[in-house]
Amino acid sequence: MKDLRIAVIGAGPAGIYAADIVTKEHAGAQVDLIERLPAPFGLVRYGVAPDHPRIKEIIKALRRVLEHERIRFIGNVTYGVDVKLDDLRRHYDAVIFATGAITDRPLDIPGVELPGNYGAADFVSWYAGHPDVPRDWPLEAREVAVLGAGNVALDIARMLAKPADEQLVTEIADNVYQGLKLNQATDIHVFARRGPAQIKFTPMELRELSHSPSVEVIVHPEGFEIDEASQAAISSSKSTRLVVDTLLKHLEAEPTGKAHRIHIHLCHAPVEVLGTDRVEALRTEKTQLQGDGTAKGTGEYVDTPVQAVYRAVGYLSSHLPELPFDHQAGVITNDKGRVLDLDGVPLEGMYVTGWIKRGPIGLIGHTKSDAAETIVSLLADADTLPVPEVADPDAILTHLVANGAVVVDHEGWARLDAHEIALGEPHGRERIKVVPREDMLRAAIGE
CATH class of the missing domain: 3.50.50.60 (FAD/NAD(P)-binding domain)
Structure with a gap:
């Protein structure tokens, strides 16, 4: 199987599980997790009540996935604004949409x-x-x-x-x-x-x-x-x-x-x-x-x-630019994770997982099995996927910065994470969450 560069849009559990599974199943897969917020973890961070620390234990497992050498976090980047579908096609063999329901x-x-x-x-x-x-x-x-x-x-x-x-x-x-x-x-x-x-x-x-x-x-x-x-x-x-x-x-x-x-x-x-x-x-x-x-x-x-x-x-998923969407069901139309056009034909190199694939139902275990199904479809298509026009894996970062995006990478997220933990320490708390985006970015950049 040929090497693959994959963009996953959304760094919540669905996207992170997809990245984890594909890098385990294919030694030549490299994944960029592109997230619109400066921090990963999606609804585990932003959909769980603060007095639910046991549920937030899942973050420990998600953190370990982000440490993988073939997985890269690209935060504070919004699909449809900072990066378009054509940009993704030019830089990646495949794209998995995991934007959830908010x-x-x-x-x-x-x-x-x-x-x-x-x-x-x-x-x-x-x-x-x-x-x-x-x-x-x-x-x-x-x-x-x-x-x-x-x-x-x-x-x-x-x-x-x-x-x-x-x-x-x-x-x-x-x-x-x-x-x-x-x-x-x-x-x-x-x-x-x-x-x-x-x-x-x-x-x-x-x-x-x-x-x-x-x-x-x-x-x-x-x-x-x-x-x-x-x-x-x-x-x-x-x-x-x-x-x-x-x-x-x-x-x-x-x-x-x-x-x-x-x-x-x-x-x-x-x-x-x-x-x-x-x-x-x-x-x-x-x-x-x-x-x-x-x-x-x-x-x-x-x-x-x-x-x-x-x-x-x-909850209800939102329509993503340039992609087919079933407004009644609130999902991207798909067959086992393959995105389908209005005629029911798979869109080459386009995949979906998580709530935007199946609707906002099920617990974390369902999200894992859902991601596994999508990765099976992607890997079955791997040898027929078109080779991306841009060969340099870092070119997407150059493109984003040139478009004015303030990108938060893994090191930036680590700085923000450490900052929140430090805020909580004097009060005997695990962390105090930073809310304003501008404050999150300052902490991530190290200002």
Whole structure:
């Protein structure tokens, strides 16, 4: 098999796993990880709540991949702005797009345009210290609705319920800590359309809701349905059984009178956000399980007073310039990782992996297997890929700098990393995350 130069667009888990697998499978493969942010790791760095250090353990494995001699990090470079598709074709044998999903899937119900409605992805980006979002977040609401039955919904509920001072052992950025100190929320209402055996919480995430000494978890009995299909799901899945058991413990627990409460409402589907000039309440329709894992509306409605609504109904990938895109599914059209044109024909040398390939579903393990499938396709095509016009592997760096890009290489990321760790040391914290992009670049460049 001939030597290959491969560009991977996106240095989150999907892109890093693809780089790792291809360099292990092919001794002649060299990979450039091209990332629009000055730091790698994608949603592991910018999509995980700061009080989740165990989940961030995955970064240790990703770091080891970046140390590989045939993998190069090229940060602070945006595809479609600093580098175009034709540029990539001229410099690489193949391109793998691994740009993930960073926007919110829309929820089409009346009232979502009222002030006080927020997308989960935007809030997560704020509390995770993303450099490209506003530094402040409005947190005046005392009663808040969170719509969704996945781990992101739980993260949002926990971040809104937990006192800011409890976050000071984490890497939380200072602007986020100062914002959370002003948080007025006392009651967070999480709404799930289906029952306890159908929700997508993982056991660990659910258990962590009650780890704060200031937060009480209340599971409301209305909608706590376990039908025949639910029982089968509980019997066949240890994870489902643990989730249902944890919910049952909260359901049966006596109130403790803690200052902050997370309410979990099952079999409640959001149908309208109520209010005149801003959010005043959420209207939900009670649902009933249908015996096949689905739920149907009953025609009975409940209005819950809230002053803010967070929509955690899924992430959505963004259309990339010059590439085909399925706007309904939110993915780049592909066959086993090969990008397909509008006629269903593979685009030579173009591949995709991660959420932009399969949609925003699955955990880290799925991302690995997904990347492996894409690399199998790429290596099967290797001998037929056109030879890039530019032979010098460093020519892409010259091109980027000539176009005005401020490139952060691996050494620059290492300086930024060391700077964040140094910021945390006086406070006994692992690190304090730097948020403004200009500050990240100064630390990376060594100014």
